[in-house]
């Protein structure tokens with residue numbers, strides 16, 4: 001289930017997109033280009049065989065295109081997060097009606113717990129829960145408890161001292177078959193000792209956030225070494241230009257909730 005999906009939820013960027021949070025220093029995003037890139041992303045999801053629910057842009061929440069951060073969805077239910085920055089907390093109620101129409105089993109991360117979905121990496125029936133500037137230990141333990149009730153195991157992994165990692169999934173992706181793509185800062189971690197870890201070269205670290213969906217892998221453009229690495233594992237790649245989302249600190253995975 002962690003690489004096989006039938007549905008996805010996306011939300012196109014709103015006209016206020018450039019007012020979202022950014023540390024990238026890559027300049028202000030071009031809104032029209034961002035819309036185009038988002039359409040290409042949505043097409044790519046569809047070509048992987050998933051039904052895509054497209055939510056309306058939400059101008060009150062400039063970061064709301066990064067839907068992955070507000071919910072964790074698995075086959076038995078949904079965990080609504082409590083985003084780690086004030087400006088994003090309202091995004092949860094924007095999406096909950098849709099998710100409540102799909103699942104009855106809804107849990108919530110509540111204060112003092114905070115969590116961004118970008119910190120949660122599912123690997124088969126196990127979840128790695130990144131403790132970051134956005135997800136705190138209280139949120140991590142709440143999630144671990146909800147997951148345990150549904151039969152999933154989990155580990156907390158502290159990334160607060162790793163410079164440049166906004167979320168856990170900024171530095172790691174699961175390709176299936178026990179293969180992880182991992183940045184240098186995470187590769188030797190004891191929690192990944194039982195996996196086949198493949199190093200993402202330092203000059204392509206943005207590509208560590210890629211997405212395996214069914215028989216394909218979505219990968220940001222201009223990462224030739226990572227492209228070769230993934231192809232050598234036998235996966236088919238769909239390259240997507242993510243330039244405008246990268247300017248707002250967003251990666252490929254954060255643009256959708258896949259389930």
Ligand code: CIR
Pocket residue numbers: 020021022063066068069088117118119166167170248249250251253254
């Ligand atoms: C933020 O700082 O919250 C947004 N500008 C970017 C969020 C990216 N989300 C993700 O990687 N899961």
